[in-house]
Amino acid sequence: SQTIHQWPATLVQPVGSPLSLECTVEGTSNPNLYWYRQAAGRGLQLLFYSVGIGQISSEVPQNLSASRPQDRQFILSSKKLLLSDSGFYLCAWSEETGGYTFGSGTRLTVV
């Protein structure tokens, strides 16, 4: 069966520090992968999506970037975090039915 792993679960980082969040998928090949951010009490904001290795599409210009070095690995990064980067970060992959399956998320607090 397909599973999606996301870590870490929580992270507290100072302003200006770098960020690296990792997501891996098991049990499927060549999945479409997504990074979302959810600010407190808000909806899901699509940040990046990828249809294959090295193929990244950015939805919102900001100081975040994404990479897909392997078929089932998706990484979200930042060189210098801002306070506004705080939020709940979710990785997801799309199934053949069209629905998405989400990872457990990373709660990032920038202080």
Next chain:
Amino acid sequence: QKEVEQNSGPLSVPEGAIASLNCTYSDRVSQSFFWYRQYSGKSPELIMSIYSNGDKEDGRFTAQLNKASQYVSLLIRDSQPSDSATYLCAPSRGTGRRALTFGSGTRLQVQP
């Protein structure tokens, strides 16, 4: 106009009642529709999908779709306090790159 409109709530219903959650969407190309439940502090989980006009029942959940009216709803029968969560509506344009568009969600509170 937002692509997906949901009443943010909170929608408060007593335990055992029927909760009715509504969603309208603007993209007429949408083919499939998904409902997600998100508990506070947790990630969304898929609870229902519907692909054709009419009703689809799964346990206490019924999804209703009317593509002509661009309207989809979720009914929860015999509501339980454990159903208290935010429910996200997500129309899909297919299995392409950016398939799903999520609504902001409706917060449901089931009062014991």
